[in-house]
Amino acid sequence: MIRCKALSKTYAGIPALNGVDLHVRAHKTTVIMGGSGSGKTTLLRLIAGLEKPSGGEIYYGDEDFLHMPHRRLYELRQSMGMVFQYSALLNSLNVYDNVAFTLHEHSDLDSDIIHTIVTMKLEQVGLRGMEHLMPSELSGGMAKRVALARAIAMDPGIVFFDEPTSGLDPISAGVITSLIHDLSIKSHHTSVVVTHDVEAGLSIADYVVLLWQGEIIAEGSADDIRHSDDARVNQFIEGKPDGPIPFSRSSVTYIDDLLHKPGTVRMEP
Numbered sequence: 001m002i003r004c005k006a007l008s009k010t011y012a013g014i015p016a017l018n019g020v021d022l023h024v025r026a027h028k029t030t031v032i033m034g035g036s037g038s039g040k041t042t043l044l045r046l047i048a049g050l051e052k053p054s055g056g057e058i059y060y061g062d063e064d065f066l067h068m069p070h071r072r073l074y075e076l077r078q079s080m081g082m083v084f085q086y087s088a089l090l091n092s093l094n095v096y097d098n099v100a101f102t103l104h105e106h107s108d109l110d111s112d113i114i115h116t117i118v119t120m121k122l123e124q125v126g127l128r129g130m131e132h133l134m135p136s137e138l139s140g141g142m143a144k145r146v147a148l149a150r151a152i153a154m155d156p157g158i159v160f161f162d163e164p165t166s167g168l169d170p171i172s173a174g175v176i177t178s179l180i181h182d183l184s185i186k187s188h189h190t191s192v193v194v195t196h197d198v199e200a201g202l203s204i205a206d207y208v209v210l211l212w213q214g215e216i217i218a219e220g221s222a223d224d225i226r227h228s229d230d231a232r233v234n235q236f237i238e239g240k241p242d243g244p245i246p247f248s249r250s251s252v253t254y255i256d257d258l259l260h261k262p263g264t265v266r267m268e269p
C-alpha cells in the first residue's frame with residue numbers, strides 16, 4: 001500500500017532519518033519500534049504527509065505521494081486517521097464534539113447521522129455515556145480512547161498511531177493495544193503503529209520495523225525480531241542498559257564538553 005524509498009529527513013543539518021526503505025502492507029499492522037530519538041515520529045509524519053522529506057520517495061499504490069495534485073492529496077488525507085503521541089484533543093470541546101468535529105468538517109452528513117456514527121465509535125472504544133466529559137476530566141487512557149474514536153470516525157483506510165500506550169498503566173495500555181488490534185481486524189484497515197512498548201508492539205504486529213539512529217536495523221515478523229542475532233536488536237528488545245546502543249548520542253566526549261574544548265558543537269537556544 002505504501003512504499004518509501006531512500007527516505008531521509010534532516011533538521012538543521014542533523015539527520016533524523018537516513019535512507020529508509022519501508023513497505024507498509026495493505027490491511028496489515030506495521031509496527032515501527034525504536035528508542036527515543038530514533039526517528040519513529042519523523043517517519044510517521046512523513047508517510048502521513050504532515051511533513052516533507054529532505055530526500056527519497058513515497059508511493060501510495062502507484063501514486064507519487066510527494067508530487068500529486070493538491071486535490072488528490074486532500075482526498076488521500078481524508079482516508080487517513082491519526083492518533084497523535086499526546087492525544088491532541090481539542091480542550092474546549094467535550095468528548096462527543098471531539099469525535100464529531102472531523103465529521104462536521106469533512107462530510108456533508110446531517111446531525112442525526114453524525115450522532116449515530118459518534119455513538120457507534122464511542123461504543124467501540126468503551127466510552128459511550130461519557131460524551132459530556134471535557135478533556136480535562138479524562139484520564140490518560142480515556143483521552144487515548146477518545147483520540148482513537150476520533151481517528152476512526154471517518155472509517156479511514158489507514159490509521160497511524162504514535163505511541164498509543166505511552167504514559168498509561170499496564171492495564172490501560174493493554175486495553176488500548178487490544179482495541180487497536182480488534183479494530184484493525186474488524187474494520188480491515190491498514191495500521192501503522194509507532195511504539196517503544198516492545199511487548200505491545202510485538203503482540204499486534206504483522207510486520208515490525210526497528211529503527212536506530214534514523215536507519216532500519218531489523219525488520220520482519222515479531223518472531224524474526226525476537227530471535228534476531230543482532231546485538232542492537234537484542235538490547236532493545238530486552239531493555240538492557242548496556243550494549244551497542246549508547247544512552248547518550250553526543251559526538252563530543254563528556255570531558256571535552258565540560259572543558260569547552262574547540263570543535264564542540266553547541267546548539268544556540
Ligand SMILES: Nc1ncnc2c1ncn2[C@@H]1O[C@H](COP(=O)(O)OP(=O)(O)OP(=O)(O)O)[C@@H](O)[C@H]1O
Pocket residue numbers: 011012015016034035036037038039040041042043196
Ligand atoms: N521539528 C523538529 N526540529 C528539529 N529536530 C527534530 C524535529 N523533530 C524531530 N527532531 C529530531 O529528530 C530526531 C528524531 O526525532 P523523533 O521525534 O522522530 O524521534 P522518536 O523516535 O519519535 O522519539 P520518541 O520515542 O522520544 O518519541 C531527534 O533527534 C529529534 O531531536
Ligand SMILES: [Mg+2]
Pocket residue numbers: 040041042085
Ligand atoms: Mg516520537
